[in-house]
Amino acid sequence: MNHVPEAGWVAYLADEIPETLKIEYENHLYSCDKCLSAYMEAMEKEEASLDMEGMDIAGPVMNSINRLKGESGEEATQKRKEKSLRTIARHYLIAAGFTILLMAGGVFQTLTEYVDSVESSSAVETQSVTDGLIEKTFNWMDSIEKKNKEGFRNE
Incomplete structure (x- = not known):
């Protein structure tokens, strides 16, 4: 061949x-x-x-489907946009409703009080390592100074 x-x-x-x-x-x-x-x-x-x-490929397929439904491409696009806008508006309204319910129920107030209490308790309990070392060093130096003064008095 x-x-x-x-x-x-x-x-x-x-x-x-x-x-x-x-x-x-x-x-x-x-x-x-x-x-x-x-x-x-x-x-x-x-x-x-x-x-x-x-x-x-999506455009021709959607046009074929719309032709079978008896709609033009522009009408179908307009309907999808309107439906999308309605869905978005519905979601915003639901979110706003839940926010109002939570505010009326005092959930946010309770949450802020809890955060404040946690912050205040953690501020009292914690001390930085550097501050702790400085404080211990000064206490040690003060104790040495006191011992030296006592030693000079006893002699």
Whole structure:
């Protein structure tokens, strides 16, 4: 078998050739590196063309669905926007309602009192390490000074 041209590989990839010819092409791929590289190039070109065509698949699908429903694309888009705005407004109203209920119930007041009590208790209990060391050093120096004064008096 002679080398398969690139157009043949494109037809092979598009499934436009008979089954017997497909089998011949596949068997030829096992033995011919040149045709294998031509096949790979044809695959890459086919993949690139599919990527370009398939970029916006959602738009045509949604238009088809809307046509089946009897709506135009603009009407359906407008309905989706209105529904989205209603949903957003509903969520804000629910959040505002819960906030008002929590405020009326005193939850936030209780929470702030608890935080204040925790802050005040932690401020009294904690002392920095540096402050503690300085205080101990001064106490030690004072005790040495007192011992020296007592020692001079006893002599």
